[in-house]
Amino acid sequence: MQDGPSISRVAALIGDPARANMLVALMDGRALTVSELAQCAGVALPTASGHLARLSDAGLVATARQGRHRYFRLDDADVAAAIELLMGIAERTGAKPVRPGPRDAAMRDARVCYDHLAGERAVRLAERFVADGVVTAGEPPRITDTGRARLVTLGVTLPSRGRRPECRTCLDWSERRNHLAGALGAAILQHVLGQGWAKRGPGRVIAFDAAGVAAFDRAFGL
Numbered sequence: 001m002q003d004g005p006s007i008s009r010v011a012a013l014i015g016d017p018a019r020a021n022m023l024v025a026l027m028d029g030r031a032l033t034v035s036e037l038a039q040c041a042g043v044a045l046p047t048a049s050g051h052l053a054r055l056s057d058a059g060l061v062a063t064a065r066q067g068r069h070r071y072f073r074l075d076d077a078d079v080a081a082a083i084e085l086l087m088g089i090a091e092r093t094g095a096k097p098v099r100p101g102p103r104d105a106a107m108r109d110a111r112v113c114y115d116h117l118a119g120e121r122a123v124r125l126a127e128r129f130v131a132d133g134v135v136t137a138g139e140p141p142r143i144t145d146t147g148r149a150r151l152v153t154l155g156v157t158l159p160s161r162g163r164r165p166e167c168r169t170c171l172d173w174s175e176r177r178n179h180l181a182g183a184l185g186a187a188i189l190q191h192v193l194g195q196g197w198a199k200r201g202p203g204r205v206i207a208f209d210a211a212g213v214a215a216f217d218r219a220f221g222l
């Protein structure tokens with residue numbers, strides 16, 4: 001009977017508008033200072049510090065100190081996936097009958113979700129990988145032997161096996177379909193940026209130029 005209170009505690013922490021804004025600001029994977037997060041939340045520094053202490057105690061954010069500054073980031077990919085899902089639910093239950101997902105076309109096209117690619121482009125890639133047999137369609141998805149060979153050919157480097165899932169799905173906020181997360185999702189994003197097909201834009205945006213779109217589509221068969 002302890003699951004209910006635990007869920008309600010986490011829900012209450014995320015549900016506060018200031019804390020929710022802080023968590024969303026951390027969805028681009030970068031670590032931010034207290035002052036930066038206070039600005040995102042629209043609260044004073046002491047109030048921001050109190051919010052962050054509660055989020056840290058609950059295991060939703062992690063901290064690191066560098067010099068005079070203390071930096072905050074989301075604790076792990078599971079927290080990011082939960083926030084992405086809640087953002088989609090919030091859009092779906094909104095009072096206005098608007099198109100699902102972010103209003104900004106650049107955010108709908110491609111954005112970072114903690115450490116992997118999200119948005120329409122990422123969803124199309126996930127669907128193509130399943131169709132081509134790079135990953136299985138089950139839950140959780142698995143990289144096939146054929147898929148590993150193709151990833152090597154593409155130059156997508158997977159890290160050595162560790163505690164992190166090699167491949168997982170994440171329900172996309174704007175598309176309401178899955179994109180790929182886990183080590184594979186992170187490796188794809190790093191490959192895209194390393195190839196110069198796209199660059200980090202404002203906030204969570206991953207900005208592709210025309211040549212980058214063509215190269216991305218050609219490489220992955222989109």
